[in-house]
Amino acid sequence: MTKTVDLAVIGGGIHGASIALFAARGGMNVTLIDRDALARGASGTNAGTLTMQMTRAALIPYALKAHEMWVRAPEWLGHDVGVKACDGLSLAFTEAEETLLAERAEARRAAGAPIRLVTPEEARAIEPSVSTQIRMASHCTIDGFANAYLTGVAFRRALISEGVELQEYTSVDAVEPAARGYSVHTKAGVINARQIVLAGGVWLEPMLRWLSVHVPIRTLVNQLAVTERMPPVMRTVVGIASGLLSLKQYPHGTVVIGGGWQGIGDRTRNTHSVVHDSLIGNVRLAVHAIPGLAASRIVRSWTGFEAETADALPAVGAVPGHEGAWVCGSVHSGYTSGPYIARCLSQAILGEEPEMPLFPIDRLLPAVVSNPLK
Amino acid sequence: MHDLVVIGAGPAGGNAALSAAQAGLDVLVIDEASQPGGQVWRAPSLGVTLAADPDLTRGQAMRMALGNAKIPIKTGFSVWSVAPISDGFEIALASEGGPEMVKARRLLVATGAQERVVPFPGWTLPGVFGLAAATLMLKTENMLPGKRIVIAGQGPLLLAVAAKALKLGKVPIAVVDYNGLGAWLRSVAGFARHLPSFGQGLTWQAKLALGRVPIRRRSEITQAFADNNGLLAEIEIAPLGRGRKQRLRVDTAFIGNGLVPGDEILRLLGVKRVPDPMTGWRIAADAHGRCGPSGLYVAGDAGRIRGALPAAAQGRRVGQVIARDAGITTSFDAVDEAPEFERFADASCRLMQVDDARISTLPDEVILCRCEDVTVGMVRQAIAEGAQDANQLKHFTRLGMGPCQARMCGANAAALLRSHAKVQPGAEYLTPRSPIRPVDITHMAGQFDYADIPVPKPAPL
Numbered sequence: 001m002t003k004t005v006d007l008a009v010i011g012g013g014i015h016g017a018s019i020a021l022f023a024a025r026g027g028m029n030v031t032l033i034d035r036d037a038l039a040r041g042a043s044g045t046n047a048g049t050l051t052m053q054m055t056r057a058a059l060i061p062y063a064l065k066a067h068e069m070w071v072r073a074p075e076w077l078g079h080d081v082g083v084k085a086c087d088g089l090s091l092a093f094t095e096a097e098e099t100l101l102a103e104r105a106e107a108r109r110a111a112g113a114p115i116r117l118v119t120p121e122e123a124r125a126i127e128p129s130v131s132t133q134i135r136m137a138s139h140c141t142i143d144g145f146a147n148a149y150l151t152g153v154a155f156r157r158a159l160i161s162e163g164v165e166l167q168e169y170t171s172v173d174a175v176e177p178a179a180r181g182y183s184v185h186t187k188a189g190v191i192n193a194r195q196i197v198l199a200g201g202v203w204l205e206p207m208l209r210w211l212s213v214h215v216p217i218r219t220l221v222n223q224l225a226v227t228e229r230m231p232p233v234m235r236t237v238v239g240i241a242s243g244l245l246s247l248k249q250y251p252h253g254t255v256v257i258g259g260g261w262q263g264i265g266d267r268t269r270n271t272h273s274v275v276h277d278s279l280i281g282n283v284r285l286a287v288h289a290i291p292g293l294a295a296s297r298i299v300r301s302w303t304g305f306e307a308e309t310a311d312a313l314p315a316v317g318a319v320p321g322h323e324g325a326w327v328c329g330s331v332h333s334g335y336t337s338g339p340y341i342a343r344c345l346s347q348a349i350l351g352e353e354p355e356m357p358l359f360p361i362d363r364l365l366p367a368v369v370s371n372p373l374k
Numbered sequence: 375m376h377d378l379v380v381i382g383a384g385p386a387g388g389n390a391a392l393s394a395a396q397a398g399l400d401v402l403v404i405d406e407a408s409q410p411g412g413q414v415w416r417a418p419s420l421g422v423t424l425a426a427d428p429d430l431t432r433g434q435a436m437r438m439a440l441g442n443a444k445i446p447i448k449t450g451f452s453v454w455s456v457a458p459i460s461d462g463f464e465i466a467l468a469s470e471g472g473p474e475m476v477k478a479r480r481l482l483v484a485t486g487a488q489e490r491v492v493p494f495p496g497w498t499l500p501g502v503f504g505l506a507a508a509t510l511m512l513k514t515e516n517m518l519p520g521k522r523i524v525i526a527g528q529g530p531l532l533l534a535v536a537a538k539a540l541k542l543g544k545v546p547i548a549v550v551d552y553n554g555l556g557a558w559l560r561s562v563a564g565f566a567r568h569l570p571s572f573g574q575g576l577t578w579q580a581k582l583a584l585g586r587v588p589i590r591r592r593s594e595i596t597q598a599f600a601d602n603n604g605l606l607a608e609i610e611i612a613p614l615g616r617g618r619k620q621r622l623r624v625d626t627a628f629i630g631n632g633l634v635p636g637d638e639i640l641r642l643l644g645v646k647r648v649p650d651p652m653t654g655w656r657i658a659a660d661a662h663g664r665c666g667p668s669g670l671y672v673a674g675d676a677g678r679i680r681g682a683l684p685a686a687a688q689g690r691r692v693g694q695v696i697a698r699d700a701g702i703t704t705s706f707d708a709v710d711e712a713p714e715f716e717r718f719a720d721a722s723c724r725l726m727q728v729d730d731a732r733i734s735t736l737p738d739e740v741i742l743c744r745c746e747d748v749t750v751g752m753v754r755q756a757i758a759e760g761a762q763d764a765n766q767l768k769h770f771t772r773l774g775m776g777p778c779q780a781r782m783c784g785a786n787a788a789a790l791l792r793s794h795a796k797v798q799p800g801a802e803y804l805t806p807r808s809p810i811r812p813v814d815i816t817h818m819a820g821q822f823d824y825a826d827i828p829v830p831k832p833a834p835l
């Protein structure tokens with residue numbers, strides 16, 4: 001006879017893995033299922049920037065809480081993901097960018113992020129290697145980065161020591177409502193769970209369809225590149241007003257270049273690849289912002305899928321009409337906010353009041369058109 | 375937009391370009407070397423004269439033919455990436471002049487082979503070189519570094535380098551051959567299928583005998599030691615299995631354990647590797663060099679290690695196949711791959727075989743990934759903690775994150791995964807990533823105006 005678990009989490013990215021961990025700590029018997037290895041999707045391949053300056057204003061309160069969690073990861077996660085807190089600068093090179101920067105800095109400041117506008121001289125005092133061509137910058141004292149590729153290793157250790165059952169390389173094909181909860185169908189068999197969480201990143205759309213819930217999720221194909229190890233060239237997180245650049249140097253010397261330039265990909269086939277012109281554009285922005293990068297070489301570029309709902313706000317909460325089914329994902333700059341968003345949802349799953357409001361998906365459902373003839 | 379772009383102007387690519395152009399296709403050839411020729415038919419550097427040898431002669435003939443056919447060749451350009459586009463392929467180049475994109479309806483990848491090394495403690499010391507690097511120095515500069523040299527490993531390059539070292543007046547302290555004379559003799563049966571190569575094999579052996587070079591057969595280097603300056607000073611050699619170990623003072627070692635396909639571009643385009651009993655893997659392609667994605671072809675060692683002459687023959691044939699697929703010609707007159715080549719190639723490859731057990735029994739302290747200093751022990755630890763595929767090994771240990779992107783250690787890491795983990799077929803290799811070789815940021819960026827960077831629409835606030 002198949003046993004019944006308290007909670008089956010489908011998708012082992014930052015959201016699913018964090019929820020599994022918190023639910024297990026809350027006393028639940030948890031299985032975490034991923035069709036790949038743990039955190040091999042966006043959550044293990046993202047740029048690891050823990051920044052307020054790319055976070056949507058509405059998410060700043062969550063991101064601030066999450067930043068604090070990341071800095072203290074060794075305490076609650078028990079393992080290191082290479083988190084480094086530092087200053088962050090967002091740059092403006094043109095008049096239009098100055099306007100954009102001022103507007104965005106103000107909105108984020110109003111939401112609670114410690115951001116202020118600074119002159120080029122002040123910016124250079126914070127980041128001596130920044131380009132002399134900047135006209136203005138916004139400075140945030142709460143910024144930093146993690147080594148995202150360590151996410152899977154760190155969570156694996158934490159989850160195993162909390163007794164979570166990990167089922168990797170196990171694709172879920174369907175979930176069905178059952179007598180008490182849900183049956184989760186995988187190639188390896190059926191798992192019965194009292195509650196389930198859908199945490200499939202860009203695959204939330206097909207996952208929700210298992211329960212006949214239709215929420216369109218857009219798939220962004222973000223591109224990144226990394227340099228070879230080089231001597232110290234920068235000490236902060238650097239971006240630009242539009243948000244299309246993110247740069248930071250890791251302690252071992254490599255510089256990761258990102259910012260959301262788009263590659264190409266196909267969610268259904270789970271394939272994505274780099275677009276040359278996007279890579280060149282991104283590298284040009286990078287070397288324009290930090291001219292010292294010219295001394296280095298690009299050794300690798302890669303891509304990953306990021307999810308976006310119609311209003312670009314998260315899909316986090318109960319699945320309408322399906323008690324005990326939850327959804328978590330589609331969070332902009334989702335790596336930054338992930339652990340805190342997951343904590344809030346796991347509180348709801350454990351029957352507690354979430355610390356901060358969730359983002360229920362009812363708003364994203366197609367409006368029900370009632371038949372006027374009836 | 376070209377009808378056909380050929381990457382690699384070795385025996386395979388050069389001959390493919392010739393037969394495709396002859397059939398009427400508009401062909402562009404790209405090679406990172408300064409002249410066509412590839413590894414075996416490589417042209418000497420300007421001002422260096424080499425004694426006549428068959429490879430040099432064949433190379434000169436191909437260079438001449440390419441010149442006469444007026445096929446445009448971009449030499450000195452390294453392809454760093456290829457991406458599919460709606461009507462073909464976009465091939466990315468970069469140089470001091472900045473980035474450059476070349477477009478082609480059809481693409482032939484003829485990028486040749488890469489060397490494989492079975493590591494031992496100390497293999498990364500300065501003073502240790504690859505056998506392939508040695509052939510490169512011999513062919514371009516007619517020199518080899520070092521005074522007290524040892525040549526070790528396996529495969530045809532081992533004796534080729536040893537014989538050429540002798541010719542330069544450098545008597546190796548020892549040649550350490552993983553294979554026994556028996557393996558060579560068995561292979562000679564294959565070599566005999568192709569007389570010129572058979573002759574060459576015999577000449578190498580004879581030369582070494584006459585030069586009184588001590589050949590340790592069925593032996594390997596088990597350790598290398600540094601002097602106070604961190605340079606190679608001594609090696610330990612031992613017979614396979616049990617037997618007396620011996621130490622030799624050397625300043626230079628040339629090591630290599632055969633070749634694997636240089637298939638990064640094909641893999642970037644989604645082509646899979648399939649297991650090959652002799653050289654670990656080959657590229658999935660049909661008998662005419664067609665790979666999965668339409669318009670993509672492979673010829674020569676890039677797809678399967680076969681050696682120079684089979685590569686040339688295959689190149690000629692694939693060039694015609696491409697012309698036929700393009701609808702330019704219906705004729706098909708190139709001879710099929712000659713069976714004597716097949717036997718000869720099998721014989722050579724048998725000498726390069728590296729069983730997984732040789733890697734899975736390496737001591738923990740041996741460095742596997744030299745770019746990131748990842749040891750065999752660290753990989754075993756990662757596997758014990760649950761890593762079950764190559765991408766996970768990368769995340770657990772940084773293996774393959776350095777400049778060579780596991781070109782050097784990929785085959786060995788795969789052997790460890792197959793031996794110690796429950797790896798799914800195909801998942802023992804890293805997902806390929808561009809650039810396939812590191813690219814200078816100044817080359818990738820080139821000259822540009824900030825205003826011209828096509829910055830996409832900002833993300834919502």
Ligand SMILES: Cc1cc2nc3c(=O)[nH]c(=O)nc-3n(C[C@H](O)[C@@H](O)[C@H](O)COP(=O)(O)OP(=O)(O)OC[C@H]3O[C@@H](n4cnc5c(N)ncnc54)[C@H](O)[C@@H]3O)c2cc1C
Pocket residue numbers: 381382383384385386387404405406407411412413414415451452453454484485486487488489506507509510531534633636673674675676680681682685810
């Ligand atoms: C270093 C080395 C030395 C060798 N020496 C010998 C030898 O002495 N004797 C012997 O019998 N066999 C030798 N081999 C084996 C060799 O592979 C032959 O079997 C033969 O050269 C294969 O022919 P090919 O046309 O397939 O490839 P190759 O002759 O290797 O030609 C491939 C060509 O592609 C070019 N190329 C590769 N990647 C790129 C890129 N990204 N961008 C642009 N150009 C690119 C290279 O510059 C090269 O000219 C050697 C192999 C290696 C790797």
Ligand SMILES: Cc1cc2nc3c(=O)[nH]c(=O)nc-3n(C[C@H](O)[C@H](O)[C@H](O)COP(=O)(O)OP(=O)(O)OC[C@H]3O[C@@H](n4cnc5c(N)ncnc54)[C@H](O)[C@@H]3O)c2cc1C
Pocket residue numbers: 010011012013014015016033034035036037038039040041042043044045046047048049050051170171172173199200201202203221222223224246258302303304305306307328329330331332333334335336337338
């Ligand atoms: C290249 C890139 C760079 C980024 N940079 C940053 C950054 O610097 N800072 C930041 O804050 N955010 C960044 N992001 C965004 C961030 O990475 C994501 O928002 C976040 O990781 C999403 O986490 P997730 O758990 O929702 O989804 P994912 O990490 O995508 O996890 C979803 C999981 O579900 C699994 N799955 C899917 N279908 C099934 C199925 N049928 N059965 C079983 N399992 C299934 C997948 O295998 C996957 O592991 C970046 C994103 C990308 C792609």
